[in-house]
Structures are given as structure tokens and as C-alpha cells.
Amino acid sequence: MSDVPEFFLRFWPQLLQGAGITLLLTVQGLAAGLVLGLLSALARVYGNKFWRGLAVGYVELFRGTPLLVQLFLIYYGLPGLGITLSREWSAFLALGLNSGAYQAEYLRGSILAIGEGQMMAGRAIGMSKWRAIWEIVLPQALRLAIPAWANEPVSLLKSTAIVFLIAVPELMAVGKTIAARTYNPIGAYVTVALVYLAVVYLLDAFLKWAEARVKIPGFEAEGRKA
Amino acid sequence: MDSPILQVKNLTKIYGQNVIFQDISLDVNRGETIVIIGPSGTGKSTLLRCINLLTPANSGQIFLNGQEITTPEANEDRVRQQIGMVFQNFLLFNHLTALDNVMVGLTKVKKMPKARAREKALYELNRVGLSDRADHYPGQLSGGQQQRVGIARALAMDPSVMLFDEPTSALDPELIGEVLGVMETLAREHMTMLVVTHEMGFAREVANRIVFMEKGSIVEQGKPDDLFYRPQHERTREFLWKITELYGNKEEKHE
Numbered sequence: 001m002s003d004v005p006e007f008f009l010r011f012w013p014q015l016l017q018g019a020g021i022t023l024l025l026t027v028q029g030l031a032a033g034l035v036l037g038l039l040s041a042l043a044r045v046y047g048n049k050f051w052r053g054l055a056v057g058y059v060e061l062f063r064g065t066p067l068l069v070q071l072f073l074i075y076y077g078l079p080g081l082g083i084t085l086s087r088e089w090s091a092f093l094a095l096g097l098n099s100g101a102y103q104a105e106y107l108r109g110s111i112l113a114i115g116e117g118q119m120m121a122g123r124a125i126g127m128s129k130w131r132a133i134w135e136i137v138l139p140q141a142l143r144l145a146i147p148a149w150a151n152e153p154v155s156l157l158k159s160t161a162i163v164f165l166i167a168v169p170e171l172m173a174v175g176k177t178i179a180a181r182t183y184n185p186i187g188a189y190v191t192v193a194l195v196y197l198a199v200v201y202l203l204d205a206f207l208k209w210a211e212a213r214v215k216i217p218g219f220e221a222e223g224r225k226a
Numbered sequence: 227m228d229s230p231i232l233q234v235k236n237l238t239k240i241y242g243q244n245v246i247f248q249d250i251s252l253d254v255n256r257g258e259t260i261v262i263i264g265p266s267g268t269g270k271s272t273l274l275r276c277i278n279l280l281t282p283a284n285s286g287q288i289f290l291n292g293q294e295i296t297t298p299e300a301n302e303d304r305v306r307q308q309i310g311m312v313f314q315n316f317l318l319f320n321h322l323t324a325l326d327n328v329m330v331g332l333t334k335v336k337k338m339p340k341a342r343a344r345e346k347a348l349y350e351l352n353r354v355g356l357s358d359r360a361d362h363y364p365g366q367l368s369g370g371q372q373q374r375v376g377i378a379r380a381l382a383m384d385p386s387v388m389l390f391d392e393p394t395s396a397l398d399p400e401l402i403g404e405v406l407g408v409m410e411t412l413a414r415e416h417m418t419m420l421v422v423t424h425e426m427g428f429a430r431e432v433a434n435r436i437v438f439m440e441k442g443s444i445v446e447q448g449k450p451d452d453l454f455y456r457p458q459h460e461r462t463r464e465f466l467w468k469i470t471e472l473y474g475n476k477e478e479k480h481e
Contacts, residue, residue, distance in 0.1 A: 125379065
């Protein structure tokens, strides 16, 4: 434990680089997951039977199996089908697909919470269904989703640690290297844990700032009731 | 006289086993204010929703400016731009300011340039007496103010007909007057209006015609004085007597 300050001094370039890759994996996975999650949520609420079924299948599959299994299937399994992806692509795909399934549920819940009245009011001034979804339902649903959805970036950031198993040089992999080089696993992993804590703290602060920025006076209470 | 601006012909709406209304026919003339009254669950609100195609009717036809809007070929988004709708629970867009609520139809549906849309929206807000609330969000407005923004939002599209679905039923008594006042002004400016309401004072003072609906049919219609003082049907007399006793005193206050 007492080695921790020394580890920071000695390994800060590697730790910084690892944290950078961890953050990059998180942001990429989150972005891909947001697109997938949004599409799935819209498909489930507004789609026909086919799209609803597809979305349900996707969400159940990726929420119902471990991320590690998904990662290994993509990295070690897909080459058997003639699809070989790099480590980075495999990590990105697994994290994005997995996160999308969770985000779909957060977003679906908030879309349903907006209520049909808002859609009806949009249609009543001549908006098409998809325009009303885009202009009226989503801007409200996304705001409503933020408090619950804000768990996802933090959760995903910590999940990225498992991609060290396919040798992506993120923070956890840096920790393993330090542990091997110093024969001090406790010191190494405590150091890494502190870096994770710091990154999570910064991420949380950013999310709170973003939530406050898009907040609309009186909307929270009203929106939930409607 | 002009041909009716809105014609409803033999319209029927059925939900599952329930006949909501049957064989309703109604002609609305340009500039006319028609008030539809009747007991709850008589299909008045559903009738308005069918007219604006928010709910499909099972049979019958609706004509707007002589054009049938109930054919499958009719573009329902375009039809709804010509029919303004004001809802019982306001249904303002909660994420938009009062101004943007009125503007959004102009910029996103009518594709009007922003500057012009803004000018038009401010004009409509001024019409309902709310230009000083343009930057307020719905959550910062009283119910009466929200409903007036709702009216401005519908007016901004320059509709041929305005439909009001119990516009004051969700309001505290002291806020009803401001909304009825705006509607009265519109009626005097010869906006064509179809109003479902229990406000008998408004019906008597402002309507050109009152339609009494019960159990999914039109029982009787006519000039307010004829309906109030010389009803042809016993049911009309009973209903008006009951509702005037219930709401009458309250109305005297805000007139």
C-alpha cells in the first residue's frame, strides 16, 4: 500500500495512457450504444411487429448473457465464421452492443412516460408521426431519461476493464503490467482503482453539469405526470 | 349563403362492442360558433377527434371546404394543419417555451423562415394576451395561461376551423374566465368554432347554434334561445335544467 504514491510517480505516463484508452472505449461504446438503444427503444414503442420483435430479441440477448461471453464470441468466435476483427474493433463492438441493450431499456421507459398526449398534440398541428417523435417526444424523453441513464456511463466505464482479457492496453492492462514488473499486485491494483475512482468522479461531474444545462424549468414534475 | 365549411355526414364510431356515436350529420358554416353540449360519455370529444382524423371513424364522411377528408387518399397531416385543436388538458409541448410552442408548427410543419414564424407567433401570443409570457415554459404558466398558449398554437396554423374539446374543464374556476374571454373574442372575429363545453353561460352568450348530443346521437339543435327557452324535446329541457342548476351560479361570476 505504501508503494502507491511511488507507483503514481513512476508509472504516471502509462497510467494516463491507460486511463485515456479506458475513457475512449467508454465514450465510443456509449455513443454506439446510444444509437442502438435509441433505435431499439423507438422500434419497441412505435415499430410494427417485425421491428418490435427484432428489438426485443436484441435487448434480451445482450442483457441476458455476460459481456465477457459476448466479447469472446466476437473476438475468438467470429473468425470461425470468416470474420476477423482487431482487438479494438472487437472491444468496441462488444461494449457498444452490450451498452445499447441497457440504454434501450432506459430510453423505452422514458418514451413511454411522455405519454400519448404529447404525440397527439404534435399530430394535431399537422406533424407526421416521425416528425412528432423527433421534435416533441424525443427531446422530452431524453431529458427525462438522464437521471437513470447516467448510471450507464459509469457502469460501462467499469465494464471496459474486462477487455484487458483480449489484450487491449487499457487501464486494467496497465495495472497488470505494473503488478508483474514490481511483484506488488496490491499496490498496483490499488493504484489502478484510484485512477478508476478519479475518472468516474470526473465523468459524474460532467454528467451532472450536462443535466443541469439541458434542464427545463417546471418540466420534470410536469413531464412525469403527463 | 356559402356552402358549409365543414360537413359531417352519417358519421359512426364504434369501439369494439361500444357504439360511441352513430349516424351523426352536422353542417358548420363559415364564421359560425357551434357549442356541443350533452352528458359525459355521449361521444362529443370523440366526434371532435374524428373530425380532425386523430381517431378514424368507422363509417360516414367528412368534408372540409368541400373536399372529402375521410378518403384514404386524403393527406391527414395536411388536413390537420387546417383544423385547429384545443385540448382539455392543454397538452403544450413541455420542453418548449410559450413562443416555441406556437412557432414549432410554423417552422417544422409549414417550413416558414424563423424570423417570420417568430413574428407570427408573437402576434398570436399577443392575441391571447400573453406576449409578456413568451419566454416562459409551460411548467411556469398557470392553467389558464397554458390553455391560452394552446389556443395561440392552434391559431398560428391559420386553420379553417377550430375545435375546442372541453377547454376549461381542467381549470380552476377563477381561471376559466380568461380562456372563455379569448374564445369569445375569436367568435366575434368570425372564426369558425366547434366547442364542446359545459359552460352554459358561454353557450348562451356566444354560440350561434347549440347542438345537444346524448347517447351517441344529436337529439336537438338550434339557436341558444330556442334551446334554452323552447326546447322541442323533454330530454333537452331536463339536461339544460340540470346543468344550469349545477354550473349556473358559477358562471354568473366570471361573466
